[in-house]
Amino acid sequence: MESAATSPGPRPDTGPGPDTGPEPLRRQARFLREADQLKGVARQSSILDGSRKENSAEHSWHLALMALVLRDYAPPGTDLNRVTAMLLVHDLVEIDAGDLFVYADAAAQARQEAAEQAAAERLFTLLPPGQGPALRALWDEFEERRTPEARFARALDRLQPMLANYYLGGGTWQQHGIRASQVLDKVALIADGSAALGEFARELVDSAVRQGFLDRGQ
Amino acid sequence: MESAATSPGPRPDTGPGPDTGPEPLRRQARFLREADQLKGVARQSSILDGSRKENSAEHSWHLALMALVLRDYAPPGTDLNRVTAMLLVHDLVEIDAGDLFVYADAAAQARQEAAEQAAAERLFTLLPPGQGPALRALWDEFEERRTPEARFARALDRLQPMLANYYLGGGTWQQHGIRASQVLDKVALIADGSAALGEFARELVDSAVRQGFLDRGQ
Numbered sequence: 001m002e003s004a005a006t007s008p009g010p011r012p013d014t015g016p017g018p019d020t021g022p023e024p025l026r027r028q029a030r031f032l033r034e035a036d037q038l039k040g041v042a043r044q045s046s047i048l049d050g051s052r053k054e055n056s057a058e059h060s061w062h063l064a065l066m067a068l069v070l071r072d073y074a075p076p077g078t079d080l081n082r083v084t085a086m087l088l089v090h091d092l093v094e095i096d097a098g099d100l101f102v103y104a105d106a107a108a109q110a111r112q113e114a115a116e117q118a119a120a121e122r123l124f125t126l127l128p129p130g131q132g133p134a135l136r137a138l139w140d141e142f143e144e145r146r147t148p149e150a151r152f153a154r155a156l157d158r159l160q161p162m163l164a165n166y167y168l169g170g171g172t173w174q175q176h177g178i179r180a181s182q183v184l185d186k187v188a189l190i191a192d193g194s195a196a197l198g199e200f201a202r203e204l205v206d207s208a209v210r211q212g213f214l215d216r217g218q
Numbered sequence: 219m220e221s222a223a224t225s226p227g228p229r230p231d232t233g234p235g236p237d238t239g240p241e242p243l244r245r246q247a248r249f250l251r252e253a254d255q256l257k258g259v260a261r262q263s264s265i266l267d268g269s270r271k272e273n274s275a276e277h278s279w280h281l282a283l284m285a286l287v288l289r290d291y292a293p294p295g296t297d298l299n300r301v302t303a304m305l306l307v308h309d310l311v312e313i314d315a316g317d318l319f320v321y322a323d324a325a326a327q328a329r330q331e332a333a334e335q336a337a338a339e340r341l342f343t344l345l346p347p348g349q350g351p352a353l354r355a356l357w358d359e360f361e362e363r364r365t366p367e368a369r370f371a372r373a374l375d376r377l378q379p380m381l382a383n384y385y386l387g388g389g390t391w392q393q394h395g396i397r398a399s400q401v402l403d404k405v406a407l408i409a410d411g412s413a414a415l416g417e418f419a420r421e422l423v424d425s426a427v428r429q430g431f432l433d434r435g436q
Contacts (some may be wrong), residue, residue, distance in 0.1 A: 017380075018384060018421075018422055018425060019425055020418075020424070020425045021418045021420060021421055021422075021423040022418075025288075025291075025414070025418055028287050028288060029381060029418075031287060031379070032280070032283065032284060032287060032381070033266060033385055035280065035283055036265060036266040036267075036280065036382075037266070037267070038276075038279075039265045039272065039276045039280075040265065040269070041265060047254060047258065048251060048254040048255070048258045049254075049255070049258060051258070054257065055276065056273035057275075057276035057279045057280065058256075058257045058273065058276040058279065060279045061256075061275045061276065061278045061279035061282070061306065062250070062253065062254065062257075062275065064279070064282055064302075064306050065250065065253055065306050068303055068306055068307070069250060069345070069349070069353075069354070070243075070245050070246060071248060073243075081299045081302075084282075084302060085286055088279065088282050088283050088286055089283070089286070127287070131287070135286070135287075139361070146387075148400070156408055163236075163247060163250070164254075166236060167251055176347055196243070199239075200238070200239045200240075200247075203236075203238040203239055204236055204238060204239075206238070206239055207236060207238045
């Protein structure tokens with residue numbers, strides 16, 4: 001299936017931080033200034049009043065709020081504070097790489113991955129050397145999806161647009177002709193992070209099919 | 219000084235949660251659906267490319283990211299995970315009450331406080347009874363500004379728009395004719411949460427005056 005990433009390429013540096021304050025704080029302020037650009041990265045999903053596309057900054061907030069509200073569905077022993085931290089930084093690379101639709105093809109996914117690696121390199125090295133690598137490691141952990149924390153974070157990242165499509169009565173499922181079988185592939189990833197949320201997502205898909213705004217497929 | 223809150227009043231209920239899943243999860247999904255509306259609450263400050271006003275959802279994300287990046291400036295012993303949780307929920311009441319400009323007069327502040335209390339009552343009771351009160355308590359703690367966690371969270375909430383005004387070369391300071399002495403009143407609140415960030419904010423004000431985009435005032 002064809003799908004183009006909204007890939008603006010590396011953006012121009014927004015310039016130095018404030019001309020004042022101790023060196024680490026100036027670097028941190030510079031990073032936080034750069035981070036502001038995530039508010040201008042449009043995702044595929046709309047916000048729930050349907051008025052416009054969601055941006056990746058407000059999406060990240062929604063996910064972190066979900067981690068707080070849905071914490072009981074994480075596997076026992078999951079470090080929920082690391083989940084939250086991961087969710088806060090997980091989309092920063094989109095400042096350079098743009099957002100890729102979750103149903104994009106393999107070639108587009110590979111291009112996206114390369115762009116995101118370059119973006120991570122640029123962004124996290126803006127921070128003081130004693131701090132950048134730790135935040136970069138959080139992003140790597142999210143991408144690698146090996147730890148329970150990363151799996152739970154990724155589950156939320158998949159569940160949120162699914163809920164949006166459900167509430168919007170179709171959303172990107174309808175816009176892109178996505179069928180239930182394709183959505184269920186993503187549900188497997190949710191179940192991998194949280195059995196209870198996986199079950200809930202499966203029921204959402206069934207309900208959407210039943211209500212007629214998601215195509216049952218084959 | 220006159221200033222109007224963008225106060226839409228209580229919004230219509232967005233309806234029931236999904237028709238599926240166990241009761242607590244349905245309530246939580248409903249709360250998270252309601253929370254989506256924070257993406258439509260405009261603040262006074264612009265995003266840093268100057269293209270539009272910031273909304274309260276992406277602002278909340280930026281603050282939570284600040285808590286992660288600037289954690290070393292919190293007083294020793296501060297529970298930074300509680301700071302983050304507080305920042306994630308602190309603006310939810312604006313879904314009903316709207317955002318009030320930080321330099322609004324006392325009467326407007328009092329009206330805003332009443333509207334926010336009613337909003338907190340409505341929103342947090344959407345959650346399961348075993349969860350709503352704990353999240354409501356986080357919001358109360360933020361508002362009361364007594365604990366080190368609340369003071370640090372409030373410091374970040376004041377510092378973020380100050381940094382935005384600095385980077386925008388004036389921003390709301392110029393739009394509303396705010397003078398350095400008024401900004402320094404807010405800096406005191408930052409210093410109350412973090413000595414280092416208070417000092418940094420004071421230097422930002424000096425630098426803004428020096429560069430000519432903040433009026434020195436009396």
